[in-house]
Amino acid sequence: MDTNSIEYIGEHAWAGMLGHVLTALSLVGAAVATLGYFLGAQRKQVQWSALGRMGFRMHSAAVLGIVVVLFTMLFNHWFEYNYVWKHSNLQMPLKYIASCFWEGQEGSFLLWTFWHMVLGNILIWRFRRRASTTAEWEPYVMAVIALVQVFLAFMLLGIYVGDTKLGSSPFLLMREIESNIGLPWTMIPDYLARIPQLADGEGLNPLLQNYWMVIHPPTLFLGFAATLVPFAFAISGLWRGQRTQWIAPALPWTFFGVMVLGTGILMGGAWAYEALSFGGFWAWDPVENASLVPWITLVAAGHLMLVNKRKETSLFAAYLLTLITFILVLYSTFLTRSGVLGDTSVHSFTGDGMLPALVRFLLIFIGISAALMHPDRAQRRFYVLVSLALLVIGVVLEVEVPAILLFGLLTIVHLAQSYRQGFMDSSPEESAWSREFWIFIGSLILLLSAAQITFSTSIPVFNLLLEPFERLFAWIGRQTGSSFFTNLGDIDIAPPAKPKPHYNKFQVPLSMIVAFLVAFTQYLRWRTSDFGQFMRKLAVPLVLSIILAVVLTLALGYSWREFTLVALLFTTCFAAIANIAYVPLVLKGSLKNAGPSIAHTGFALVLLGALVSTSRSDAVSSNARNMDLRYLSEEFSNSEDILLYRGDTVRMGDHYVHYESKRHDGVNLHYEMDYFAVRPRTYHAGDTVRIGGALFRARDDHQAGADFLAQQPDHWEELRSYSKRELWHAREWTPTAPGDSLFTLAPFVQLNKKFGNVAEPSTKHWPGRDLYTHIRYADLAIDPDTLADGSITPDDRWMxxxxxxxxxxxxxxxxxxxxxxxxxxxxxxxxxxxxxxxxxxxxxxxxxxxxxxxxxxxxxxxxxxxxxxxxxxxxxxxxxxxxxxxxxxxxxxxxxxxxxxxxAEFVVMHAIVFPGINILWIGCILLALGTGLAVWQRIKGAKAPPPLPHA
Amino acid sequence: MKRTHIIAIVIIAVAIGMLVGSLYDSSTYADLKEALAEPGEEFHVVGTLDRSQPIVYEPSLNASLTTFTMRDLNGLSCTVHLAKAKPQDLERSERIVLIGSANASGEFEARDMLMKCPSKYNEEHAIEG
Structure with missing residues (x-):
């Protein structure tokens, strides 16, 4: 039976229709904008630009409409829609509707395209203000932005072109999704009333029902969206042949992106730390890395743009990094959305057949960027034609991977030629004691850092790229007898087994160098500096930092074997102090120009906080009580968790921890842990204690010291003969006892039948350190639906x-x-x-x-x-x-x-002390504030440039 | 030759060194046969939990040791000692990735484990009508 002829009852089909129409309109609008602006730029005719503007406005209205329709569907719980059913339910608090909106693949693409639309409109407004100095950039910049919007609109359209699925639509009805088409229930006109599963949605994973999920994705996506603006300006600069003029209008946007993307990434870290049991704020997870890498290259790009705003040196690098930043944003979308990460990440999306579309999206923008880098039109045309030929051959002959690899090779050759013919002679040698020289070096170091992270994160991609050559490698291996090729033919590379040490090994030395450059580069003048004067200014901060670094090294007990950590400690201290000192020493206390110094100080503190808190983190729950299981294996001798019976009081680090009770609250089971101070134990005359096999009786009332043997002659007499009963009653000697009650932490487990139970941490914050605890294991053979709120039944005292x-x-x-x-x-x-x-x-x-x-x-x-x-x-x-x-x-x-x-009922808890983690959070705030101040000054300064600070 | 070019060459050399170093750190996906053939060598092994065998977790002995049996994608089974508390949803897992190495006695010692659970990230919801 044809479903078109069925009159379905109870569906709000108009909303989906409207959604589909608006999606199509947004695509058409973006396409018109691209075409209009493109012709406006090429022919320099304002009427074409006006058409483009009209198209972009139509696109904007359509995107806004899509957002409104999707929100309406979510608000009204129209569960006949797949997106609503999958991501929301009736019980969910209204405030988390926003989280449902961007939880799914489609919603996050919508969020991204929404931010592009907003930024595009702000740009149009800025271009068209009276006395705007940048009006002539409008058609170029907007053509690029509109083109990106065309692609994103396709990702929301959810249509098939041949076998390639282009995105997926949030407006599909449950009966329209692929896995349901043809099922008998889709033929029932009143299926909504008849099928109980459709009365309520699956709901948002309760793990995501917190305020982080409300603020983190929009911030991160605004950061991603912001990278498009410098990209569009850079492309326009190449397109117009205005090699440096694009930089001034793009600069505030670049650092706006640095601020917002940085804030978004660190919010992700804070979320992981506060609400998830990952055991820290950064795990080098592929998804985290995918957002960090564009930030690193954006920072490098912004600094190179600062250099080239004044004079054309290292312009090639400025272009390369600006272009690559946006391409890396696309690449990170590809990594996290195509399913290519598969088993390697805890929070990547499943593929949904998006891989081919995302790959092509990525390749097209690489192609456009690379083509325009070449100054010569004929060469550009040659590159584009060969690339298109490769695309066609790849698709038609189904040899896409070799075609992509050839395209990569072609691009590298093309870029090398672009450099030789377009950029090489234009950069005169700069002085080694100039600010621009060291900014250039710093940017390259940042590029290295980004390259290493990208490389290791991309390991699952290599398997895809190597796959078509497996037989070739195996053949070469057989012919030459080379085991290298034989192995290559049969390889399945996995990411590093220990991600933290792996990334730290490379990133610690690189960040050490970057911090060192951050410390002194501002003290150099542009063009050239007098070395003596430079050193005189820097002497005081240098001496202070050495003193601080030595003090910290000793206080935190770093040994010389941890040389790289000590070096990083020094350079981060140096960077922080030198940048603070820069304000009085060079800026003469002018705070309004201190944005960069504040941001640099913040950056140094982020590194310092990360260094101290991770390298000196102390898993205080380790070996607190457990028996050794060395007989199994060396690897298992260390138990990192503590076992707590209900009612038990156990020494853990600087506290006694007492498992008091558990409390049930909604879907959460809270385990209330009371913490007590540690005080010396008082023994009274006549007390008997056991040490090993021997029994001792106290001679007098006394306080226990750290060492029993030292006190024994004065305070204890050994019992030569004793009854079994005495031995039975004697307690183990312990030097300490629980003292005053200090605080309570209640780490909890979220009982979640649909998505699986999840442990969430509870953390005690002090100014100097945090105590972070979460439940590793608990008896959860409890059905959350049968529990009344409040305490648990007494039978729960037993496992x-x-x-x-x-x-x-x-x-x-x-x-x-x-x-x-x-x-x-x-x-x-x-x-x-x-x-x-x-x-x-x-x-x-x-x-x-x-x-x-x-x-x-x-x-x-x-x-x-x-x-x-x-x-x-x-x-x-x-x-x-x-x-x-x-x-x-x-x-x-x-x-x-x-x-x-x-x-007896027990739980297994993991507890870590993170010292100095507040340094990291303070650094984050300073980094955002300082960057914001610098952007603000730059926007204001666009009218009247402030006097340059002189070193 | 300009200083910039010398620097560029140095940076490229360092980059290549770092990337080769990164590759050197990478692990390999393997099945149990390969992993057991090279005790001590680190592998990622993909498979499923063998539900017919018990999961042993005795926190009062060692809170960070879970022992269970895994079946790899070729159907080969092996006892696994995971150096972690028993993950809350181990029984529900539909796919597990172990990171670790085999020991001399033919058992797998996993330092870490990644788990895919149904409905957590997988978005398949078939409705029977």
Whole structure:
């Protein structure tokens, strides 16, 4: 049956129709804008530009319309729409509707295209102000932006071109999505009323229901969008042949991008740290890297633009980095959206067949950028024609990967020629003691850093690129007998097994150099400086930094073996101090010109905070209580987590931690951990303690010192003879005891049937350090739907029973005890009989129990089970409180017994102390504020340039 | 030759060195047969949890050791010691990636594990009507 002929009941089909129409309109508008502006630029005719502007306005209205329609659908819970059903539900608080909006692939593309649209309109407004000095850039810049919008509109259209799926639409009905088409229920006119699953949506993953998910994606995407503006200006500069004039109008946008993208990335870090149990603020996850790399190249591009604004040196690098930044944003979209990362990242999207479209999108912009770099028209044309030929050959003959590789090679050759013919002679040698020279060096170092991160993050891509050549490599391997090629033919490369050490190994030395350059480069003049004068200005900050670095090195206990860390510590201190000192020494205290100095100080503090907090982080939960399991393997000897029984108080780092209770609140189970100060334990005369196998009695009241042996002669007498009972009661000697109650942390577990349970951390903040804790393991055999709010039932004091089927005389070994089944007997006293009646039989088992770690400690337990008509109907377990264990008798069948063993309820917690992490957050704020101030000054200064600061 | 060019050459050399170094650090996806053939060598092994075998986690003995059985994509099974607390959703996982190496006794010692759970990131929702 054709679904078109069915009159569906209850659908709000108009919204989807409107959405589809608006998407098409946004595409048409962007296409008209591209064409109009393109012709306006090529023919220098204002009427074409006017057409372009009209197209862009239409596009803008359509994008706004799409946003409004999608929000309307989400607000009204129209679950007949796939996007609404998948990302929202009825229970969700309204404030998280925004999070649903951009949780999905389609919504985040929409967010991105929305920001481009907003920035495009601001640009048009700036271009068309009266007395605008940049009006003639409008058609060029806007043509580039509109072209990008054409591609993004395709990504929202969700149509097929041949076999290639171009994006996906958020306006599809549930019955229209591919996996549902043709299913019988799509033929039912009133399917919405008949299918219960459609009454409510899947909902937003509760993990994402926090304010970070509301503010982080829009900030990050605004940052990504901002990189388009300098890109568009750079392309326009090449297009118009105005090689440096594009820089002045693009500069404020570049540093605006630096500020917003940087803020977005660090918000991601703060989110991971505050609300996710990743164990830190940065994990070198591919998705994190994909957002960091464009920021690094954008910073480099911005600094090179500063250099070339004044005179044309290293212009090639300025272009390259500006263009590459936007291309890296596209590349990061490709990495995270195409599914290519697959198993390597915890939060990448699944592919949805977007890979080919995204690859082509990326290649087209690489092609456009590279083509325009060449000054010679004929060469540009040659490059474009060969590239198009490769594209056609690749698609038609299905040899796309070799075609892409050839295209890459062609691009490199083309860029090298562009440099030789267009840029080489224009850059005269600069003085080694000039600001521009060291900015150039710094930018190259940043490029190296970006290249290394991109390379390692792209490892899953290499497998894709190598795949078509596997047979060739294998063949070469067989022919030449080279094992290198044989291996290459059969390779499946995985990302580094230890990402943190891997990236740190390269990034620590590079950031050390960058911090050093950040420290002194501002003290150099443009063009050339007097070395003596330069050193005199820098002497005080240098001496201060050396002192601070030495103090910090000693205070934090860095050894000389950690040389790179010490060097980074010094250069970051130097960078921070030199940039603070720059304000009084050079700017004469003028704060309004201090933006760059504040931003540089912030950058140095981010590095310093990251260095101190990660290299001196202390997993205080390590080995706090656990037994060594060295017999298994060296690798497993270190237990990084702490085990806490309910009611237990255990020393952990600088505190005693006490697991008090758990509390249930909505979908969250909070584990309340009370923290106490550590004070020396007081012993009283007559107390007995155990040290190893020996027993001691206190001679007097005294406070325990750190070392028992030192105190023993004065305060303790050894007992030569003692009763078993004395030995049994004697406690282990400990130097400390819990003191005052200090604070409570409640790390929690989110019970989530749909998306899986998730642990979220709880962190205690002090000015100098943080204590970060999260639950690693807890008994979660609880159905969240059956729990009432408030406390948990008392039965939760025990972990689930474990059944052991044994015979009388057998032994059971549990994690804390050895149980010997002594005997089983029938309880047949008259009182019991009279109480229960004749049909019941009561069995009891006598268990002899030994503490697994103390052969002297013996206990007895007598669990009962009541049988009626041959079936167990009730029972009573026996607790052994000192061992935190409970034994139950499940079944009795002659000599065969079923014994239930349950341990007291416990959780496993991970706790890390991060020292100096506030340095990092302060650095983040300064970096954003300083960059913002610099952008502000630059926009104001565009009218009347401020006097240059002189070094 | 200009100073800039010398610098460019040095930077390119350093870049190549770094990239080769990065590649050297990279691991390899392997199946259990290959991993077990080279004890001590680090691999990424993709497979599924063998649900017919018990998952052993005794926090009171070692809170950071989970033992279970994994079946690789070729169907080969192997005991795995994971040096982590038992992940909350291990039973629900549909695909796991172990990072670690085999030991001499033919068991796999995983330092870390990535897990794909149904519906967490995978967006397939078929409705039976």
């Amino acid at each position: 689930p029973d474990r059944l052991h089927e044994k015979q009388v005389g057998d032994t059971i070994v549990t994690p804390t005890s050895v149980v010997i089944i002594d005997s089983v007997y029938t309880v047949s006293d008259s009182a019991t009989k009279a109480m229960l009646g004749e049909q019941y039989t009561v069995y009891a088992a006598l268990l002899r129990i030994r503490d697994l770690y103390n052969p002297e400690r013996w206990f007895e337990a007598r669990p009962l089970v009541i049988y009626a008509h041959g079936q167990p109907v009730a029972g009573r377990a026996a607790e052994v409180a000192p061992l935190r264990i409970k034994y139950g008798l499940a079944t009795v069948d002659g000599e065969k017994l079923g014994i239930n063993v349950a341990e």
